[in-house]
Amino acid sequence: MPNSSNQRLSSVMSHLTSSKPKVVICRNLGPAMPLLMDRTDLDLVVWGEDSACTRAWLLENIKGATGVLVLLQEMVDAELLDAAGPSLRVVSTMSVGTDHIDLPLMAKRNIRVGYTPDVLTEAVADLSVMLALMAGRNDGVAYSLVKSGDWPKFNWSPFTFCGPQLSTTSSSPSRTVGFLGFGRIGQATLARLIPFGITHVLYTGRSTSAPDSARDTALREKHRLAAVEHASLDRLARESDILFVLTPGGQDTYHLVDSVFLRKMKPLSVLVNTGRGTVVDADALATALREKWIWGAGIDVLEGEPRISADHPLVKEPRCVIVPHIGSATFQTRMDMATRAIDNLVAGVLGGNMPAELVAK
Amino acid sequence: MPNSSNQRLSSVMSHLTSSKPKVVICRNLGPAMPLLMDRTDLDLVVWGEDSACTRAWLLENIKGATGVLVLLQEMVDAELLDAAGPSLRVVSTMSVGTDHIDLPLMAKRNIRVGYTPDVLTEAVADLSVMLALMAGRNDGVAYSLVKSGDWPKFNWSPFTFCGPQLSTTSSSPSRTVGFLGFGRIGQATLARLIPFGITHVLYTGRSTSAPDSARDTALREKHRLAAVEHASLDRLARESDILFVLTPGGQDTYHLVDSVFLRKMKPLSVLVNTGRGTVVDADALATALREKWIWGAGIDVLEGEPRISADHPLVKEPRCVIVPHIGSATFQTRMDMATRAIDNLVAGVLGGNMPAELVAK
Structure with missing residues (x-):
């Protein structure tokens, strides 16, 4: 997986000339990363550090993206959607909770939301x-x-x-x-x-x-x-x-x-x-x-x-x-959550059925 | 329950003139003690401190006893049996393990042994x-x-x-x-x-x-x-x-x-x-x-x-x-173990059926 800034940079650059949909991955998903990195049909932009991405990085890199994979730390609000622009079709969160996502705004802008219930x-x-x-x-x-x-x-x-x-x-x-x-x-x-x-x-x-x-x-x-x-x-x-x-x-x-x-x-x-x-x-x-x-x-x-x-x-x-909020912290379950988040993202980007799509009430 | 040395002394003294069988209780059994203290048919000698009894106390007090209730800390060996004399009929341990009891010697001297399996x-x-x-x-x-x-x-x-x-x-x-x-x-x-x-x-x-x-x-x-x-x-x-x-x-x-x-x-x-x-x-x-x-x-x-x-x-x-050997450490189970040990002791002293008697192999 790309984990140096050079690799990130080349990944960012490539999308400028690519016809593949751009997706932004806000976290190093560890053992689940090969599921993404092996795909040749997406133009991936991955935050390579083993920490939460910075807001500045996210706002810069989400420009022109079709999809974004977030965790609880990333606020998905008007600022982020505006930065992404009209290309954004799907936000996939690796979490059950969606308090960090402005759901009414998502509905208004017709952006699909994936999450990871059940698996935990x-x-x-x-x-x-x-x-x-x-x-x-x-x-x-x-x-x-x-x-x-x-x-x-x-x-x-x-x-x-x-x-x-x-x-x-x-x-x-x-x-x-x-x-x-x-x-x-x-x-x-x-x-x-x-x-x-x-x-x-x-x-x-x-x-x-x-x-x-x-x-x-x-x-x-x-x-x-x-x-x-x-x-x-x-x-x-x-x-x-x-x-x-x-x-x-x-x-x-x-x-x-x-x-x-x-x-x-x-x-x-x-x-x-x-x-x-x-x-x-x-x-x-x-x-x-x-x-x-x-x-x-x-x-x-x-x-x-x-x-x-x-x-x-x-x-x-x-x-x-x-204990420090480790309810879902097992290899099996976090892998299932990451897999579900990736599957939601890919399906949303390619216009298919998302395994777990949040339907606005 | 008697927990001053005066009370213990009076308990010790009373057996000298009593026709009731003398039983020695090596431990404060906490909430299970009323099961013993309420009995009027036994001459009780109880170690009143909230600790293991001293060997000297036990050797002195077991003289002429019909029964003794022990825990893992009390070695039941020839020295103890000799100190008790020929009156001793039963040793009841509040434990599943019996490594502290010389079982062949017990069989030889025809002394019954009670223990507390299953309940834990x-x-x-x-x-x-x-x-x-x-x-x-x-x-x-x-x-x-x-x-x-x-x-x-x-x-x-x-x-x-x-x-x-x-x-x-x-x-x-x-x-x-x-x-x-x-x-x-x-x-x-x-x-x-x-x-x-x-x-x-x-x-x-x-x-x-x-x-x-x-x-x-x-x-x-x-x-x-x-x-x-x-x-x-x-x-x-x-x-x-x-x-x-x-x-x-x-x-x-x-x-x-x-x-x-x-x-x-x-x-x-x-x-x-x-x-x-x-x-x-x-x-x-x-x-x-x-x-x-x-x-x-x-x-x-x-x-x-x-x-x-x-x-x-x-x-x-x-x-x-x-964790520090707390396998059986619940109120319910320790109470069941204490009750079983007391029931074994009383039955052995009075010549009845012990709920859990160890039969020498």
């Missing part, structure tokens, strides 16, 4: 289960004890490091899992929890999480659950042993999990956020952990990320496990 | 899944990045923090899970992995892990797996994407996972040890991680624990996640 469902469900287990099992404290070399000095006793058990036992035979947002990822997470002995499922949320009694009956029968029910936010807080936050972000869900919600939760419950950081009030969650309203938390997304310092109130809470 | 199966299976996920998902590195406050400075790129995905995807549709030891915990771990899309299962080990084609066929059909097969150690190493070490310790399994074994493993495989520390050569595993013979490791048990310092070669490996 399994990876995020895996991480949701991992964080639920870590939050219950005191993983932060346990891991730090070994890492700091303090294991030898530790005064063990029979209930040391104990936390609530995710799986049921004969003496503790029921578990209620709550989903704030019960779309694809929520249902994939639920499927993974079935062998742990989960008995009750509650959910609420918007649109895709609306009550669906036929679906719920099917889920209940398939997994032999005692109940799968749409519930109020109040009931979700009061009854969940493990609560998964998997709802979209935005104004409608902003701080839906606040101190009022958290105060209603069970003292041995754990909260997992692999959805959107803005749904949970981080200060309220830190208070809930410090004052033991709930047992633990597992966090992949956090309001204000990545500007999270070591003295952020949640980072300081020993029963809060935080 | 679910908790250890939960932790095995957690460590498999953590080892694949770069959890050690990801967690440390946030904890150290370096998240804001981090140069994200599309394949940052990626590791091998536990669950299958349409573009990566097969996973082989290997079990070195395929008893109860192994099978409970496998059950939890089914919804992740596992396709092939290989196992080997001793006694309970012997080939069992009827059982394997049943497992394969029940879980719709492509294969469940007993395999050689060589094949287990070469084909496993995720390898669980769950075999008993002792001479027969000492360093079964050594550099020869590890060199055969796949570069994207992960190893999880929730069995016994001695089965894995820790130095060889550190080399395997450093030189990228395998992808990652999740460790709950480690040879030489708890004397593991911060400069232990595995503690220093970024792709090795270590």
Whole structure:
């Protein structure tokens, strides 16, 4: 792949005399790059560094482009479209989220938008289960004890490091899992929890999480659950042993999990956020952990990320496990996302069917 | 519960004039203590501190006892039995392991032994899944990045923090899970992995892990797996994407996972040890991680624990996640273990059926 400025320059130059459609790739897509570089029908302009491209580079290079492949970092707005000019037909983002794209403007200018839903469902469900287990099992404290070399000095006793058990036992035979947002990822997470002995499922949320009694009956029968029910936010807080936050972000869900919600939760419950950081009030969650309203938390997304310092109130809470937004970070899934983004781009540029095209509402 | 030396003294004194059988409890069993303290038919002597009892205290207090409840820290040997005298009928340990008990001597002196198998199966299976996920998902590195406050400075790129995905995807549709030891915990771990899309299962080990084609066929059909097969150690190493070490310790399994074994493993495989520390050569595993013979490791048990310092070669490996032997550490399971140990003790003292009596082979 071209990764020197000379190579970039020659790539930029070539399109001036080429009849092939120009496409701009804003990121080094690593192992997925051969899928692009092997194509001879496109005039590729690739940002070769292993970092986000600069805005100046993008504005300069998008001139006359037919397509552009972006990530969450690139703002797709009037300035960018104006720089591209009337040739631009497609914007393909390697992401599920599209907050960085001015969708109404895209519709107005008749520019197609590709994105990468679905392919990350399994990876995020895996991480949701991992964080639920870590939050219950005191993983932060346990891991730090070994890492700091303090294991030898530790005064063990029979209930040391104990936390609530995710799986049921004969003496503790029921578990209620709550989903704030019960779309694809929520249902994939639920499927993974079935062998742990989960008995009750509650959910609420918007649109895709609306009550669906036929679906719920099917889920209940398939997994032999005692109940799968749409519930109020109040009931979700009061009854969940493990609560998964998997709802979209935005104004409608902003701080839906606040101190009022958290105060209603069970003292041995754990909260997992692999959805959107803005749904949970981080200060309220830190208070809930410090004052033991709930047992633990597992966090992949956090309001204000990545500007999270070591003295952020949640980072300081020993029963809060935080990972840096790695929900979809597996080789398989990122490769699938990159492939999907490339396929969307190429189809859009050549006027074909895009595997995942966002249709403006 | 008596936790001052005066209370202990009065408890000790009372047995001198009591006709009730004397039982010695070597540990504060926390929330399980009321199960003992509420009994009026026993003469209880309880070590009241929240630590292991001293040997001197135990040797002094066991005189004339009918039963004793011990943990892994208490050596049950000729010295202890001699100190107890001919009244001793039962030793109940709150553990699955019995390496601390001289079993041939117990048989010779006709002293019954109770232990706590089975009740920890679910908790250890939960932790095995957690460590498999953590080892694949770069959890050690990801967690440390946030904890150290370096998240804001981090140069994200599309394949940052990626590791091998536990669950299958349409573009990566097969996973082989290997079990070195395929008893109860192994099978409970496998059950939890089914919804992740596992396709092939290989196992080997001793006694309970012997080939069992009827059982394997049943497992394969029940879980719709492509294969469940007993395999050689060589094949287990070469084909496993995720390898669980769950075999008993002792001479027969000492360093079964050594550099020869590890060199055969796949570069994207992960190893999880929730069995016994001695089965894995820790130095060889550190080399395997450093030189990228395998992808990652999740460790709950480690040879030489708890004397593991911060400069232990595995503690220093970024792709090795270590927790301090917390396999059974949940409130539910430790309570079940304590209850079982108490029930064994009481039944043994009163001459009844013990829920889990170890029968000498």
